[in-house]
Amino acid sequence: xxxxxxGVDIGSVSINIVAIDEENRILFKLYTRNSGQPxxxxxxxxxxxxxxxxxxxxxxxxxxxxxxxxxxxxxLGADIVKNEITAHAMATTYFYPETxxxxxxxxxxxxxxxxxDGIATDFAMNTVCAAGTGSFLDHQAERLGIPIEEFGDLAxxxxxxxxIAGRCTVFAESDMISKQQYGFTKSEIIKGLCRALVxxxxxxxxxxxxxxxxxxxxxxxxxxxxxKAAFAEEVGxxxxxxxxxxxxxAIGIAQLAKAEIKKTGKxxxxxxxxxxxxxxxxxxxxxxxxxxxxxxxxxxxxxQTIAMTGDRCGKWSDQINHKKREQxxxxx
Amino acid sequence: xxxxxxxxxxxxxxxxxxPFWEKLxxxxxxxxxxxxxxxxxxxxKGIKYSISEICVPxxxxxxxxxxxxxxxxxxxxxPRIISIKKNIFxxxxxxxxxxxxxxSIPEIENKILTHxxxxxxxxxxxxxxxxxxxxxxxxxxxxxxxxLQKANSHWQEHRKTQLQVNIxxxxxxxxxxxxxxxxxxxxxxxxxLRHLREMGINIVTFEMxxxxxxxxxxxxxxxxxxxxxxxxxxxxxxxxxKSPDIDGIIYVSAFGCGPDSILGSFLEIDANQAxxxxxxxxxxxxxxESHLLTRIxxxxxxxxxxxx
Ligand code: SF4
Ligand code: SF4
Numbered sequence: 001x002x003x004x005x006x007g008v009d010i011g012s013v014s015i016n017i018v019a020i021d022e023e024n025r026i027l028f029k030l031y032t033r034n035s036g037q038p039x040x041x042x043x044x045x046x047x048x049x050x051x052x053x054x055x056x057x058x059x060x061x062x063x064x065x066x067x068x069x070x071x072x073x074x075x076l077g078a079d080i081v082k083n084e085i086t087a088h089a090m091a092t093t094y095f096y097p098e099t100x101x102x103x104x105x106x107x108x109x110x111x112x113x114x115x116x117d118g119i120a121t122d123f124a125m126n127t128v129c130a131a132g133t134g135s136f137l138d139h140q141a142e143r144l145g146i147p148i149e150e151f152g153d154l155a156x157x158x159x160x161x162x163x164i165a166g167r168c169t170v171f172a173e174s175d176m177i178s179k180q181q182y183g184f185t186k187s188e189i190i191k192g193l194c195r196a197l198v199x200x201x202x203x204x205x206x207x208x209x210x211x212x213x214x215x216x217x218x219x220x221x222x223x224x225x226x227x228k229a230a231f232a233e234e235v236g237x238x239x240x241x242x243x244x245x246x247x248x249x250a251i252g253i254a255q256l257a258k259a260e261i262k263k264t265g266k267x268x269x270x271x272x273x274x275x276x277x278x279x280x281x282x283x284x285x286x287x288x289x290x291x292x293x294x295x296x297x298x299x300x301x302x303x304q305t306i307a308m309t310g311d312r313c314g315k316w317s318d319q320i321n322h323k324k325r326e327q328x329x330x331x332x
Numbered sequence: 333x334x335x336x337x338x339x340x341x342x343x344x345x346x347x348x349x350x351p352f353w354e355k356l357x358x359x360x361x362x363x364x365x366x367x368x369x370x371x372x373x374x375x376x377k378g379i380k381y382s383i384s385e386i387c388v389p390x391x392x393x394x395x396x397x398x399x400x401x402x403x404x405x406x407x408x409x410x411p412r413i414i415s416i417k418k419n420i421f422x423x424x425x426x427x428x429x430x431x432x433x434x435x436s437i438p439e440i441e442n443k444i445l446t447h448x449x450x451x452x453x454x455x456x457x458x459x460x461x462x463x464x465x466x467x468x469x470x471x472x473x474x475x476x477x478x479x480l481q482k483a484n485s486h487w488q489e490h491r492k493t494q495l496q497v498n499i500x501x502x503x504x505x506x507x508x509x510x511x512x513x514x515x516x517x518x519x520x521x522x523x524x525l526r527h528l529r530e531m532g533i534n535i536v537t538f539e540m541x542x543x544x545x546x547x548x549x550x551x552x553x554x555x556x557x558x559x560x561x562x563x564x565x566x567x568x569x570x571x572x573x574k575s576p577d578i579d580g581i582i583y584v585s586a587f588g589c590g591p592d593s594i595l596g597s598f599l600e601i602d603a604n605q606a607x608x609x610x611x612x613x614x615x616x617x618x619x620x621e622s623h624l625l626t627r628i629x630x631x632x633x634x635x636x637x638x639x640x
Contacts, residue, residue: 067622085630119637122609123630125623208601291371292519312523312621 003060005261006049006270007254008076009084009247010038010068013107013134014220016250017045019053024094024255028052031220031246038068039075043276050273062270063087063257065249067109071299074307075280077271080260084249089113089120091252092216095242100212103231103239104248105201105221107134112205116212124205132200134221136172140193143173144186151190155226158191160184165196172196194226198234213237218245278302289315335363336469338445339400339408342367343393344426347512348539352456352487353409359479360471365405367396370519374399381436387588388615389513390425392520394436401437407445408433416451416560423559423591445469454491454543457484494539499577504635505534507572509565509599510584512539514615521584522621524613524628531632536578538568545571562591569599573606580609580635582628587616609635 002022009016015038019028030045050057063080064073065087073081092102093115102113110132114122126132141148162184165175176189184192215235221227222245232239244251261268281300286293296316299307308316340346340353346366357364368374370392378395400408410430415421425432430446447465451458457480466476499505506528508515515521515537528535538546546567550556557563572578583599585592596612603610611631613624 067626070622083626083629083633085626086633120634121638123634125627209604291368291373293372312519 003258004053004057005061005254005258006046006059006063006076007087007250007252007257008042008045008062008064008066008072008078009087009249009253010034010042010064010066010072011084011106011108011249012067014246015041015045015066016247017042017049018244018247018250018254019049019059020251020254020258022258024251026244026251029244029247029250038072039280039282042072042076046273047276059268059270059272061254061257061261061268063253063255063260065253070309071282071297071307074299075271075275075301077269078257079266079268079270080253080257082253082256085111085113085120085123085125087249087252087256088218089115089123089252090255091244091248092218092242093118093120094252094255096214096216096240098214099216101215101235103201103215103217104219105132105134105197105217105227106219107138107221109133110201110205110219112201112209114209114211122209124207126201126204132197132204134219136197136200137193137221137224137227140172140176143176144189146186146190149223152194152224152226152228154187155191155194155224156187156229158185158188160188161195162188162192163195164189164192191226191230194224194230195233197227198230202234211235215239217241218248220246222246275301284310287311287315289313335361336407337363337365337405339365339367339397339403339405341393341396341400341408341410342369343396343517344389344429344513345413347516349456349487351490352483355486356479356483357409359482360469360475362469365400365403367399367403370395370517372519375519383436385588386432387425387590388520388586389511389589390432392513392517393429394433397433397437397440401440401443405443407443408440410444410446411449411456412446413449413456416449416454416456417563418452420556420560420563421558422561455484455487457481457487491539495542497536497540499536500534501577503532503534504579504632504639505536505577506632506635507536507568507575507578507581508584509538509569509572509581511561511565511586511589514584514586520615521613522624524582524584524624527625527628528632531629533632536572538564541568541571557591557594559591562595566595566598569595570602573599573603573608578608579639580611580631582631583610583612585612585614587614609638 005020007018013034015032015034017030018026021027028049032041062076062078064078065082065084069081088104092099097118099115104111110126112124113120138148141151162179165171215237217231217239222241228239278301284295284297287296292312294311297310308320311317374395377398378391381394382391397408410433412430413422413426430444434441449456449461462476546564549567549570550563572581585596
């Protein structure tokens with residue numbers, strides 16, 4: 001079997017793992033909800049990968065992305081740890097070289113990436129306002145008593161348009177209730193909500209940018225047909241949903257890991273499948289070193305400290321990095 | 333009687349005028365105490381004493397004033413800098429700074445050392461501005477005069493060294509547009525400069541641009557901004573937009589800043605036109621560091637791809 005590269009995306013809502021081969025074919029793909037135990041989920045995912053590929057594998061490169069990338073990067077021994085914008089752009093432009101605009105909406109955040117000639121040229125991110133992310137829909141679906149999976153399809157059944165104020169989740173809620181009282185149907189309300197989300201996205205992220213096709217829509221929310229339709233209406237063009245829409249970040253970072261290994265000619269620093277047997281412990285403490293009283297996070301593997309983050313001055317993280325450098329230099 | 337202990341908040345224009353103040357007060361035989369670096373604790377105190385609508389840098393400033401009082405200074409130096417250019421003022425927050433502090437921390441009213449500064453250029457050394465203060469502190473006019481001279485030439489020298497920048501064209505150069513108190517306060521911007529340097533980036537800021545160039549750029553505007561530091565950023569920003577050596581611009585803006593919202597829109601629209609990569613980082617009271625890192629890393633990746 002040829003070379004295999006692993007890509008791991010640690011988002012706040014989901015954790016995704018993919019394995020690709022030399023030709024970027026997807027050999028394995030896993031999308032799981034992040035239950036707050038990323039390390040355990042990653043261990044479990046890697047175990048599944050091993051079983052799926054019949055134990056007969058050697059990993060040639062590992063990349064980690066997503067908001068929790070640092071920690072998991074340490075644990076896996078990643079060859080590359082990169083932000084999710086770069087990772088997403090990488091995968092999307094690979095599958096769709098003519099991409100002009102990438103809409104990405106996940107559970108807790110949303111992103112916009114502008115691409116020109118296969119290269120990302122601009123981006124915007126929203127992590128503060130829930131009204132432009134999947135959690136907005138989750139929330140409203142719950143209020144309406146509709147499973148989120150059916151939400152998007154219902155939107156397509158709407159006969160009339162109704163405008164729902166979607167500037168903020170709180171307003172949306174009260175507006176939704178009053179529109180229901182006016183006699184709009186559930187599917188009309190849902191369509192209104194989908195359009196409100198897209199309007200928010202346009203206001204917060206796109207702003208005065210000039211968008212160009214092709215339009216790619218990815219991230220967990222891309223499964224929602226109502227949102228897809230609302231985007232299509234907004235830009236007046238077809239919206240493409242990639243086959244692997246919910247793991248694009250993981251695919252991108254696997255590709256970046258491959259590129260990194262090719263570029264440096266190094267062997268992977270992947271710690272191996274045995275990490276599934278290691279026990280990791282994450283603790284935190286408040287440093288009393290100065291008035292910042294940082295909450296420092298400490299990661300231990302089998303009792304040994306392998307990472308420390310969260311210190312503003314580098315007092316703790318530098319120690320670890322220093323030790324690592326020494327070890328590398330002495331070759332141990 | 334020992335030397336008078338005068339506190340200077342390490343905030344706002346400290347990051348532009350400190351060399352001047354340092355020289356001035358040492359020449360006047362006054363012991364200067366600069367407040368500690370911004371910290372979580374200090375900022376939290378500043379927030380507590382501020383009205384909530386005010387911009388973040390003022391909240392930071394209030395935290396620093398409290399820190400100095402805590403350190404037992406005799407006075408805190410809070411000048412009212414009105415103008416450093418004819419017919420152009422500083423942001424209203426500066427014009428009302430001493431009053432705002434009195435209002436926020438009434439207990440310290442008699443610990444504020446203030447006077448008005450109206451100047452026609454960046455130098456704060458205009459003699460007349462200091463007469464009242466010298467009187468209050470029993471300093472002779474003669475001594476004041478010479479102290480101002482020395483402080484001024486010291487500061488001018490310092491400004492000249494800031495202008496000498498070499499741009500290494502092989503690595504990425506990013507222009508940072510933002511007020512000095514946002515660019516240089518490591519706490520408030522989550523060590524943006526260090527992160528960029530660790531990524532091997534050259535950084536340029538408005539202080540590195542000749543003021544004549546800045547003024548020329550500002551003149552191209554049918555109507556300049558009302559506030560001087562905003563003008564400087566505007567001029568420098570347009571200069572950077574046109575400079576081929578600048579690979580991208582990061583605009584660091586403070587949450588709650590009025591002037592910023594205008595400046596930011598101008599730059600954003602024209603960066604788009606000029607095809608210059610542009611990103612806005614908004615500084616507020618509690619943005620997460622990982623979010624900031626993600627954004628600057630992604631921005632740097634994008635510039636690298638473009639350059640290669
Ligand atoms: S980690 Fe550094 S910055 Fe944070 S509290 Fe300790 S000494 Fe201060
Ligand atoms: S220019 Fe903006 S950030 Fe500075 S003091 Fe004025 S309002 Fe605050």
